[in-house]
Amino acid sequence: MTTYDVLFTLAGAISTGAAVLAVSTKHLVHSALWLVVALASLSGCYLVLGAEFVALVQLLVYVGAIVVLVLFALMLTRAPIGRSRDHDTPLPQRAAALVVGAATAALLSAVLISAFGNDAITVRGGSTHVLASQIFGTWVWPFELLSALLLIALVAALALSRMPIGRRDDSEADAR
Amino acid sequence: MAGDIVEIVLRAVCVLAAFLVLPLLVGQTEHKVMAHMQGRLGPMEAGGFHGWAQLVADGIKFSQKEDIVPLAADKRVFRIAPALGIVSYLFALAVIPLGPHTVGADVPGSLVWVLAVGGIGTVGTLMAGWGSGNKYSLLGGLRTAAQLVSYELPLILACASFAIAAGSLSLVGIAHAWTPWWLLWQLPGALVFLVAATAELQRPPFDMPVADSELVMGPYTEYTGLRFALFLLAEYAGIVVMSLLLGVLYLGGWTGPFDHQIGWLWTLLKGAIFAVLIIWIRVAWPRLREDQLQRVAWLGLVPLALLQLAITAIGVVVTSR
Numbered sequence: 001m002t003t004y005d006v007l008f009t010l011a012g013a014i015s016t017g018a019a020v021l022a023v024s025t026k027h028l029v030h031s032a033l034w035l036v037v038a039l040a041s042l043s044g045c046y047l048v049l050g051a052e053f054v055a056l057v058q059l060l061v062y063v064g065a066i067v068v069l070v071l072f073a074l075m076l077t078r079a080p081i082g083r084s085r086d087h088d089t090p091l092p093q094r095a096a097a098l099v100v101g102a103a104t105a106a107l108l109s110a111v112l113i114s115a116f117g118n119d120a121i122t123v124r125g126g127s128t129h130v131l132a133s134q135i136f137g138t139w140v141w142p143f144e145l146l147s148a149l150l151l152i153a154l155v156a157a158l159a160l161s162r163m164p165i166g167r168r169d170d171s172e173a174d175a176r
Numbered sequence: 177m178a179g180d181i182v183e184i185v186l187r188a189v190c191v192l193a194a195f196l197v198l199p200l201l202v203g204q205t206e207h208k209v210m211a212h213m214q215g216r217l218g219p220m221e222a223g224g225f226h227g228w229a230q231l232v233a234d235g236i237k238f239s240q241k242e243d244i245v246p247l248a249a250d251k252r253v254f255r256i257a258p259a260l261g262i263v264s265y266l267f268a269l270a271v272i273p274l275g276p277h278t279v280g281a282d283v284p285g286s287l288v289w290v291l292a293v294g295g296i297g298t299v300g301t302l303m304a305g306w307g308s309g310n311k312y313s314l315l316g317g318l319r320t321a322a323q324l325v326s327y328e329l330p331l332i333l334a335c336a337s338f339a340i341a342a343g344s345l346s347l348v349g350i351a352h353a354w355t356p357w358w359l360l361w362q363l364p365g366a367l368v369f370l371v372a373a374t375a376e377l378q379r380p381p382f383d384m385p386v387a388d389s390e391l392v393m394g395p396y397t398e399y400t401g402l403r404f405a406l407f408l409l410a411e412y413a414g415i416v417v418m419s420l421l422l423g424v425l426y427l428g429g430w431t432g433p434f435d436h437q438i439g440w441l442w443t444l445l446k447g448a449i450f451a452v453l454i455i456w457i458r459v460a461w462p463r464l465r466e467d468q469l470q471r472v473a474w475l476g477l478v479p480l481a482l483l484q485l486a487i488t489a490i491g492v493v494v495t496s497r
Contacts, residue, residue, distance in 0.1 A: 029306055033253065036299055053345075056288040060332075064295020065325065071302045072321040081250045081309050128285060128345065 004048050011044035026083040032070050036063055053128040191270045191280035199412035200231045202419075205448075206412075206455045207231075213459045234405075241401035248309030249398065257307060258403045260300030261410035267293040268417045273348050274440035275430045285345040287335055290421060294376070297410065298324045301385075304407070305395035316394025319466065320385040323375060326473035327382075331372040333481035337365040337488045338425040347424050354428035361491055365484040366426040368477050373418040374454055375473070377411060381461040384469055419450035 015038050022034035039062040046055035078086075089097075135143050207230060211218025223229025245251055268290045270280035283289050298320070305317015339345050341362060342353035375382035386394035393399075396407050423429060423446030430439030464472065 027250075029250075029253070033299075033303065040296075052283075052285050053288065056285055056292040059292040060288065060295060064292065064298065064328065068295070068298055068302065068321055068325055071299070071306070072318065072325070075302075075306055075314060075318050075321070079306055079314075081248065081307070 008045060008048045011041045011048060014038075015041040015045065026085070027081075028084055028087060029071070029074055029079050029081075032067060032074060035070070036067050039063055039067065049123050050127070051131070053131055187280050188270075191266070195266050195269050195413060198416045199409055202415050202451050202455075203231050203408075203412045204228065205452065206458075209452060209455050210459050213456070238405035239402055243401045243403065244398075246309055246398050250307040250309065253303045253307035254398070255403075257300050257304035258399070258406035258410070260303065261297045262406050262413070264293045264295075264297035264300070265410055265413040265417050267296075269413065269420075271347065272417065272420045273351065273424065273429060274420075274443045275435075276348060276352070276439070278430075278440050279348065282348065283346070286347045287339055287345050287350065287425075290347075290417070291332055291335060295328075297414075300410075301395050304399070305385075308395070308398040310398050312391045312393075312397050313395050316385045316391045316397070319391075320378065320395060322466075323378065323382065323385060323469060323473075326470055327372045327375040327477070330368050330473060330477035330481045331376060333478070333485055334365040334369040334372065335425070337481070337484045338362060340485070340488050340492055343492070347421075347429075351424050351429035351431065354431055356428075358426065358428070361487070362426055362484070364480050365488070366422065368481045368484065369422055369425070370450070370453065371472070372477055373422065374457055375469070377414040377418060377454075379411070379415070379454060380458040381464050382469060383463060384466050387463060415451055415454055416447070419454065420444075420447035422450045423447040 018034045018037035018041065022031045022038055025031050025034060040059060043055040043058040043062075046052075046058060080086075208218045208226070219227030219230035221227055221230075222233040245254055271283045271286040271289050273279035273282075273286075301320045301324075302317050305313045305315075305320060308314075338350055341358065342350040344350055344353060378385050385391070386396065391397070396404060399407060420443065423443055427446040427449075429443045429446070432439070432442040435442060
């Protein structure tokens with residue numbers, strides 16, 4: 001066991017624990033905050049693996065932007081302080097989520113174990129230069145496709161928000 | 177090995193000392209500069225000479241106050257929130273270089289690091305706004321979130337422009353690549369950075385989240401004593417971080433006459449210029465309205481930052497041929 005192993009295990013354990021708490025807590029906003037812990041410790045995992053840029057971008061995008069948006073949406077709609085049961089899911093849905101989650105975990109670990117078994121793998125290639133040449137070289141087309149997809153989503157959201165909403169008012173006026 | 181540990185501890189202590197002293201200096205400068213701009217004297221009593229100990233006295237006063245947690249608050253979130261804001265700026269300050277070797281921790285991607293840890297502070301303010309169990313705090317928290325999400329984009333784009341111009345993500349590398357041409361070439365980016373940084377710090381005229389005439393004190397309404405002081409310290413630490421960052425990015429950090437001997441002094445001076453500028457902005461402009469605030473970000477700063485990015489890219493391609 002090297003220091004890296006210990007740190008990686010620690011970050012992974014914190015991430016897993018926080019993720020479990022995020023879906024199991026009865027406090028709505030706490031679940032978003034546990035998500036912050038989970039995502040931040042995941043970036044710790046990347047950092048231990050030497051992918052510094054990925055770790056920082058994970059922090060920048062997920063903690064700095066996405067969770068802030070989630071919190072914003074929660075606070076804008078409904079964010080009670082204390083325990084709440086308004087948003088509890090029915091039991092079958094929970095069971096289904098558990099099955100899907102367990103199946104994904106089993107699939108991933110089966111693939112990883114069958115591919116690497118107990119061998120120690122030296123991790124390299126996470127540096128910023130390698131990452132850049134991979135993204136803008138080998139994977140440039142998927143990357144560009146993804147950015148186009150995001151752009152389309154952005155434009156579509158703008159179009160939706162700009163749609164004329166007078167029609168509903170008209171029908172209400174007719175009803176009167 | 178033991179030497180390494182001693183060095184790490186020493187560096188951490190130095191960063192912590194800078195983190196505790198520099199914000200107080202900026203705070204005192206604000207007291208005096210703002211007072212003289214408004215035809216007042218500012219603090220004159222504490223400590224004797226021109227009220228130099230005013231903020232020390234403030235700190236002692238804050239530490240004596242009762243630490244109140246409202247009954248309706250989410251106790252744990254309410255207590256943790258101030259710490260997050262402080263810690264994020266402490267982490268940011270640790271990687272900002274004063275000289276080529278005078279840096280708390282020399283991280284390869286230090287520019288991204290500063291931007292990334294800044295996001296943690298945002299979460300702290302949101303936690304304070306929500307956890308207080310107060311409508312004013314909640315509204316302040318909402319405004320904070322909307323403002324920080326809008327202004328983070330131009331800030332990151334401006335930083336990206338500096339990084340592209342230097343061909344490096346490390347602050348030390350960027351300052352090494354700096355040439356006097358940047359003063360002209362990167363001017364729009366620096367303007368965007370300055371405005372976006374003022375908004376990120378929620379300083380006037382971008383202090384909608386703490387607008388005292390509407391929201392009492394926004395997310396910080398329910399805080400008292402040391403926890404409130406921590407939020408104030410975070411604001412001034414933020415000014416220090418942003419000013420030093422802009423000094424390193426746009427004015428070349430330690431570059432200057434005799435920079436082998438007094439390079440760190442140049443960095444501090446350049447940072448001080450921007451700190452005074454941020455204070456001046458506070459005195460000069462009234463508070464923006466919420467919709468004006470969003471308009472400035474999306475219709476003013478983002479296009480300007482994109483334009484700067486294009487100019488930088490063209491410049492880099494042309495000069496590298």
